[in-house]
Amino acid sequence: xxxxxxxxxxxxxxxxxxxxxxxxxxxxxxxxxxxxxxxxxxxxxxxxxxxxxxxxxxxxxxxxxxxxxxxxxxxxxxxxxxxxxxxxxxxxxxxxxxxxxxxxxxxxxxxxxxxxxxxxxxxxxxxxxxx
Amino acid sequence: xxxxxxxxxxxxxxxxxxxxxxxxxxxxxxxxxxxxxxxxxxxxxxxxxxxxxxxxxxxxxxxxxxxxxxxxxxxxxxxxxxxxxxxxxxxxxxxxxxxxxxxxxxxxxxxxxxxxxxxxxxxxxxxxxxxxxxxxxxxxxxxxxxxxxxxxxxxxxxxxxxxxxxxxxxxxxxxxxxxxxxxxxxxxxxxxxxxxxxxxxxxxxxxxxxxxxxxxxxxxxxxxxxxxxxxxxxxxxxxxxxxxxxxxxxxxxxxxxxxxxxxxxxxxxxxxxxxxxxxxxxxxxxxxxxxxxxxxxxxxxxxxxxxxxxxxxxxxxxxxxxxxxxxxxxxxxxxxxxxxxxxxxxxxxxxxxxxxxxxxxxxxxxxxxxxxxxxxxxxxxxxxxxxxxxxxxxxxxxxxxxxxxxxxxxxxxxxxxxxxxxxxxxxxxxxxxxxxxxxxxxxxxxxxxxxxxxxxx
Numbered sequence: 001x002x003x004x005x006x007x008x009x010x011x012x013x014x015x016x017x018x019x020x021x022x023x024x025x026x027x028x029x030x031x032x033x034x035x036x037x038x039x040x041x042x043x044x045x046x047x048x049x050x051x052x053x054x055x056x057x058x059x060x061x062x063x064x065x066x067x068x069x070x071x072x073x074x075x076x077x078x079x080x081x082x083x084x085x086x087x088x089x090x091x092x093x094x095x096x097x098x099x100x101x102x103x104x105x106x107x108x109x110x111x112x113x114x115x116x117x118x119x120x121x122x123x124x125x126x127x128x129x130x131x
Numbered sequence: 132x133x134x135x136x137x138x139x140x141x142x143x144x145x146x147x148x149x150x151x152x153x154x155x156x157x158x159x160x161x162x163x164x165x166x167x168x169x170x171x172x173x174x175x176x177x178x179x180x181x182x183x184x185x186x187x188x189x190x191x192x193x194x195x196x197x198x199x200x201x202x203x204x205x206x207x208x209x210x211x212x213x214x215x216x217x218x219x220x221x222x223x224x225x226x227x228x229x230x231x232x233x234x235x236x237x238x239x240x241x242x243x244x245x246x247x248x249x250x251x252x253x254x255x256x257x258x259x260x261x262x263x264x265x266x267x268x269x270x271x272x273x274x275x276x277x278x279x280x281x282x283x284x285x286x287x288x289x290x291x292x293x294x295x296x297x298x299x300x301x302x303x304x305x306x307x308x309x310x311x312x313x314x315x316x317x318x319x320x321x322x323x324x325x326x327x328x329x330x331x332x333x334x335x336x337x338x339x340x341x342x343x344x345x346x347x348x349x350x351x352x353x354x355x356x357x358x359x360x361x362x363x364x365x366x367x368x369x370x371x372x373x374x375x376x377x378x379x380x381x382x383x384x385x386x387x388x389x390x391x392x393x394x395x396x397x398x399x400x401x402x403x404x405x406x407x408x409x410x411x412x413x414x415x416x417x418x419x420x421x422x423x424x425x426x427x428x429x430x431x432x433x434x435x436x437x438x439x440x441x442x443x444x445x446x447x448x449x450x451x452x453x454x455x456x457x458x459x460x461x462x463x464x465x466x467x468x469x470x471x472x473x474x475x476x477x478x479x480x481x482x483x484x485x486x487x488x489x490x491x492x493x494x495x496x497x498x499x500x501x502x503x504x505x506x507x508x509x510x511x512x513x514x515x516x517x518x519x520x521x522x523x524x525x526x527x528x529x530x531x532x533x534x535x536x537x538x539x540x541x542x543x544x545x546x547x548x549x550x551x552x553x554x555x556x557x558x559x560x561x562x563x564x565x566x567x568x569x570x571x572x573x574x575x576x577x578x579x580x581x582x583x584x585x586x587x588x
Contacts (some may be wrong), residue, residue: 042423047280062423067449069457 253384264397402476
């Protein structure tokens with residue numbers, strides 16, 4: 001069973017988002033997603049300054065099996081991509097909700113954060129996917 | 132036998148399930164004007180014996196002319212061993228097998244091919260080949276846009292001295308994916324691209340500069356100066372090269388201070404015979420930092436569970452069977468059989484043999500140019516150093532002269548008037564190691580007579 005922290009919000013496409021004190025959100029892929037992909041070998045994180053729309057593909061995670069898009073949970077501006085992933089993509093496998101974060105986004109409308117799936121809803125989505 | 136497993140009953144059932152009256156009805160939404168018509172020009176079927184006769188007659192009508200055309204495809208001697216080894220059952224397939232790792236021999240061959248191409252071009256990594264030289268350039272341009280993330284323009288500088296058919300393919304493939312190409316003029320006396328002609332682009336957001344070496348005229352470009360200029364201006368450098376020439380010319384990986392970023396070209400000169408324009412194969416190599424943006428597949432060497440060495444497909448995660456429309460390429464067809472021939476050709480010749488082919492071709496072309504430029508009404512277009520091709524300027528239309536030569540069994544070169552009308556009457560000629568001094572002398576003699584006759588007429 002994969003780990004779904006209660007304090008995060010999620011997308012059905014397996015991204016997570018955490019609202020930070022400074023009003024930005026940190027985005028990564030869920031424990032379930034990293035397990036399903038297997039060992040990651042490459043991550044293409046977006047550059048700071050890029051505008052992204054909610055649902056837009058803005059990063060790529062590549063395992064030995066597949067290269068998959070990572071979608072932005074909210075519209076806004078990318079303030080940072082995780083540069084560590086360039087040389088250590090395995091951080092996502094080891095610590096998907098911590099050192100394996102992919103990007104930070106300053107959302108245009110913070111209120112939209114609440115509209116994302118909460119942990120319970122994401123778990124339900126996972127259960128529906130496996131059955 | 133049609134290779135469709137469905138019986139009429141299957142088809143009826145499927146149509147009934149989806150509620151369509153007929154198979155034809157499934158195509159209703161395609162306007163009639165766009166539908167493929169029946170092939171009316173195709174004659175009725177012939178038996179194998181009849182086809183054999185017809186093809187022998189057609190082949191004989193080609194004759195065995197003395198060939199002096201290059202222009203992108205080159206007649207080199209292919210040792211008989213090459214295709215007799217290629218035709219062995221173990222090699223005789225055009226594709227990497229679907230269960231690739233079950234075919235260790237094929238994978239090892241592709242691995243050796245990649246090692247040879249990386250070494251010839253002076254780059255870190257090679258893919259397992261592409262469709263042909265022209266599409267390889269289009270792929271390289273698309274790749275440069277993915278690799279150069281700081282550049283947003285998708286604008287690429289392409290010298291007019293790049294093979295014109297490559298430029299057409301480039302426009303057809305990449306032009307429709309919103310890439311824009313700026314044509315650079317060539318220097319009137321040298322036939323090369325000068326850094327001075329690039330100055331107006333300094334400061335503009337340009338993704339890449341294409342440099343063909345030798346260029347379509349056979350002229351050698353000042354690759355060091357061009358590469359450094361492009362890098363200084365924040366562009367990537369895409370090299371289009373003739374693989375044979377790399378045995379004696381500086382590899383793109385050593386151009387200028389940093390070397391080219393992406394190298395591509397036509398692989399035909401390496402053991403693939405001229406054959407009505409194909410099939411040939413394209414190659415592509417790059418720096419390690421761009422490897423994930425390179426289309427196609429790469430074979431890697433690894434160890435199995437018991438620690439024994441073996442070969443495996445690596446970096447195929449971005450191919451179309453996984454990434455669909457987001458794949459790095461949707462035409463990264465691997466020309467496996469031709470790559471097999473090239474690998475065997477290169478291993479039989481070795482670095483020394485390939486250098487001999489290159490330098491002999493260069494000498495023969497120098498002799499050819501010398502002999503032809505002495506003919507009245509013929510002069511050399513450009514004065515720069517060249518590899519194994521040159522542009523001659525005639526005092527009258529090229530077409531008629533080529534026809535008169537053809538009547539004497541000589542294919543005198545490529546008429547490039549249509550591509551470069553401002554040159555007047557340009558004829559692109561080539562001599563490889565397969566042309567002897569006698570061949571060159573007979574060409575010069577025939578040309579002399581033809582030019583004299585017509586002048587007298």
